[in-house]
Structures are given as C-alpha cells and as structure tokens.
Amino acid sequence: MTDAPDDDLAWETTASEIAYTCPGFDIVRDDVVLPDGTETDYDYLDDDPAVVVLPFTPDGDVVVIEEWRQAVKRVNRGLPAGSVEPDDADLTAAARRELEEETGYVADSLRSLTTLEPANGITNAVHHVFVAEGCTPTGERDLDFNESIRVEETPHEALRDAVREGDCRDGRTALALLYHDAFRPESEGDHA
Amino acid sequence: MTDAPDDDLAWETTASEIAYTCPGFDIVRDDVVLPDGTETDYDYLDDDPAVVVLPFTPDGDVVVIEEWRQAVKRVNRGLPAGSVEPDDADLTAAARRELEEETGYVADSLRSLTTLEPANGITNAVHHVFVAEGCTPTGERDLDFNESIRVEETPHEALRDAVREGDCRDGRTALALLYHDAFRPESEGDHA
The missing domain is CATH 3.90.79.10 (Nucleoside Triphosphate Pyrophosphohydrolase)
Incomplete structure (x- = not known):
C-alpha cells in the first residue's frame, strides 16, 4: 500500500497533456519512464470525483x-x-x-x-x-x-x-x- | 432490470465513430436521440472485457x-x-x-x-x-x-x-x- 515516490515499482511522469476532451471527461496522456528506464506513454480517462x-x-x-x-x-x-x-x-x-x-x-x-x-x-x-x-x-x-x-x-x-x-x-x-x-x-x- | 429497446428510458443511437484511440482503449462517440427527442452525442471509453x-x-x-x-x-x-x-x-x-x-x-x-x-x-x-x-x-x-x-x-x-x-x-x-x-x-x- 506504499506510495513512496522511490518505490521501485513507481513510474516517473515527465510530461502530461490533455489528448482528447468531451463534455463528460478528458483523456490525459502522460509521458512516463518505467522502472527499467523504458520511455513510453500512457493514456487514462480523467474523471471528476x-x-x-x-x-x-x-x-x-x-x-x-x-x-x-x-x-x-x-x-x-x-x-x-x-x-x-x-x-x-x-x-x-x-x-x-x-x-x-x-x-x-x-x-x-x-x-x-x-x-x-x-x-x-x-x-x-x-x-x-x-x-x-x-x-x-x-x-x-x-x-x-x-x-x-x-x-x-x-x-x-x-x-x-x-x-x-x-x-x-x-x-x-x-x-x-x-x-x-x-x-x-x-x-x-x-x-x- | 429491463433492457427492452422500447423502454421509455432508452436512447436511440443514430451513428457511432471512434473519436480517439490509444494502445489501451478507444473512445467511442455516439450520436443519440434522447427520450424527449433531443439530439446530442455521448462519449464513452471502449474497453476489452x-x-x-x-x-x-x-x-x-x-x-x-x-x-x-x-x-x-x-x-x-x-x-x-x-x-x-x-x-x-x-x-x-x-x-x-x-x-x-x-x-x-x-x-x-x-x-x-x-x-x-x-x-x-x-x-x-x-x-x-x-x-x-x-x-x-x-x-x-x-x-x-x-x-x-x-x-x-x-x-x-x-x-x-x-x-x-x-x-x-x-x-x-x-x-x-x-x-x-x-x-x-x-x-x-x-x-x-
């Protein structure tokens, strides 16, 4: 249940942008660095609580x-x-x-x-x-x-x-x- | 628990397109007609089971x-x-x-x-x-x-x-x- 930023499972987020938007939600695309150093990106739906x-x-x-x-x-x-x-x-x-x-x-x-x-x-x-x-x-x-x-x-x-x-x-x-x-x-x- | 298509809560879908795509999922945008006749659109995240x-x-x-x-x-x-x-x-x-x-x-x-x-x-x-x-x-x-x-x-x-x-x-x-x-x-x- 740790969320320490130095957890060895953690990804580093190097950039973030709204890649798509509609009345119900946004899609956010993050540029990330995986624990093994791989650079990639990851999209998720940004919803209100x-x-x-x-x-x-x-x-x-x-x-x-x-x-x-x-x-x-x-x-x-x-x-x-x-x-x-x-x-x-x-x-x-x-x-x-x-x-x-x-x-x-x-x-x-x-x-x-x-x-x-x-x-x-x-x-x-x-x-x-x-x-x-x-x-x-x-x-x-x-x-x-x-x-x-x-x-x-x-x-x-x-x-x-x-x-x-x-x-x-x-x-x-x-x-x-x-x-x-x-x-x-x-x-x-x-x-x- | 009804899903009868003639349920008076049902929306009519008149068109559907993939509005955004990324490796994890698609966003689908449907053109819909609400029960009161209003025409609008609705986006949702299309995910694999x-x-x-x-x-x-x-x-x-x-x-x-x-x-x-x-x-x-x-x-x-x-x-x-x-x-x-x-x-x-x-x-x-x-x-x-x-x-x-x-x-x-x-x-x-x-x-x-x-x-x-x-x-x-x-x-x-x-x-x-x-x-x-x-x-x-x-x-x-x-x-x-x-x-x-x-x-x-x-x-x-x-x-x-x-x-x-x-x-x-x-x-x-x-x-x-x-x-x-x-x-x-x-x-x-x-x-x-």
Whole structure:
C-alpha cells in the first residue's frame, strides 16, 4: 500500500497533456519512464470525483433508480450518484444534493462508508460512497438535460439477491451494498 | 432490470465513430436521440472485457499483487486481472492465464463468481470475476513490457480489513472479496 515516490515499482511522469476532451471527461496522456528506464506513454480517462449514495427509507427499503447507460446500451438499475460540484461544501453535501436531485428523496442523515477507485487501470475516477438513512420523497428533483430517471423503492434483500444473481451488473451499486452489509454496526439490525 | 429497446428510458443511437484511440482503449462517440427527442452525442471509453481473479492458496491466504497505476499515480495492491485475449478458449481459461502470467501461481480449480460493470457511466468495461482455489507458485510469469508486479500472499482477513479500513481503494479487489465472502457456500468454511 506504499506510495513512496522511490518505490521501485513507481513510474516517473515527465510530461502530461490533455489528448482528447468531451463534455463528460478528458483523456490525459502522460509521458512516463518505467522502472527499467523504458520511455513510453500512457493514456487514462480523467474523471471528476463522484459520490454514490445508498439510500434507505425509514422502513429499510432501498431507493434505487433506473436510467439509460449509453456505454452499455441498456437501462441500469442502481444507486443515485454523480460528480462532486464546486458549490458542494463537502462530500456529504454533494451526496445529499445528488440524492435529492436524482430521486427527490431527502435524507435524515448521511455517513461516509468508504472511498474506492472503480477501475484505476483506465481512469482516476474515485467514488465516495455514502449511506443515507431515513429517506423520504419530500424534496425537489432536478435532472440534467440528458438524464431520464425512474425512481422506486425496493426491499434491501431483493437488491442483495439481484447482486448475488448477477442481475445487478452495476459495480458501484454492488460495492456499496456489499460493503454496507459486510461492515454495518451490529446495533443497526437487519434493515439498514 | 429491463433492457427492452422500447423502454421509455432508452436512447436511440443514430451513428457511432471512434473519436480517439490509444494502445489501451478507444473512445467511442455516439450520436443519440434522447427520450424527449433531443439530439446530442455521448462519449464513452471502449474497453476489452477483462477477468479478475481472487486466488487462494491451499492455506486460505490470498495471492495479491502490487503494481503501479499511472491513472492514480500510486502503487496499487490488489488482485491479478487482465483483458480477455482472442486465444483464450473461454473466460475461465483467460482467468487461469492471467493468474499465471501476473503471479506465477497455478490454480487447482477456478469458478466464476459474477460479472460486473465497474463504471458504466463512462465505459463499457466488464469484469468477469473468478475465484481460484489451491493456488501454488509453480507456474511461469510472463509480464507485458510495461508491467512491474510484486507478488505476495496475505491473510484473507488482513485483506478484508484493508477493504474495511479504506486502505485497499481498488474497487475490483474490494468487489471480488466482498462478493466472495457474502455469498460463499456454507460448506466452504472460513478460509475460502
């Protein structure tokens, strides 16, 4: 888990440029020197840090969304998520905002679960995962122009079964749920 | 979980082109029509399907690797993984090959755990996750020119603790371990 710059696995970055840009992300190309001295380059997708929210209703159901995912050409069932924005006071505020904007639900409380890199071989994307408790549909949705989102409440166990059976292929949803279930405090009981 | 093409969330793809290419991946730009009729475009990273292997030794330790991850500029501790190649007879063969190439370990047996999309908002990447049992360092490593990899055995519980504490930020490693631990058959006992 070392990140010491003198780790003998480390690459040296000698230059960096934005090689491609689009509304969703940039592609960065770094000139690098490998540990054996080889000079080459390496491209990766530069993405904004994001929040992922696992929202529970007071009854312990999970608020899930369905939305089109163009990269995989299908409707994805999963958790609300989105990029952290400059106006967000902190990550918790970003999670609260994304939850309300995408689902219309407002949380009693949010807490950080963990922070993960979903695919650090190709992108610097970081997912800050939160659990939101006591969520009720009392807020105002505010979708981006290209977002069409269906919202529903699903039993916790049904979502877990979908992950188990491979019916929920969305990695961030599987990770948030499995992390939550594996490490939840004993005192919380079964529902959340 | 529907993927019916007439789902009212579906986007229509009217054209598609490779907008950028590099040795690791392509960027695809699709022209799309949103459900409300808006015409726009959407870029995503086109990645090869990959296998991720959770390898256990006969003693129940996990074979982990450390390698440099240029996208996040640090050494990553995680599981062997790599793209499926044309010569792989099937996904299990790909998992067996990647395990041996990256770690030098050979598995007694492999079985599929699940298939997940790590970040389907930005990429069509798919991770086919396998568990490998009875792994011993009896094979031949064969690294790509830009791979420098340290291999070590770590106690299962230590890796789980690293995931819990956020010391293992590698999403595919966290997912494979948490999925395995959550849904392993009762008969397997604690070690694997």
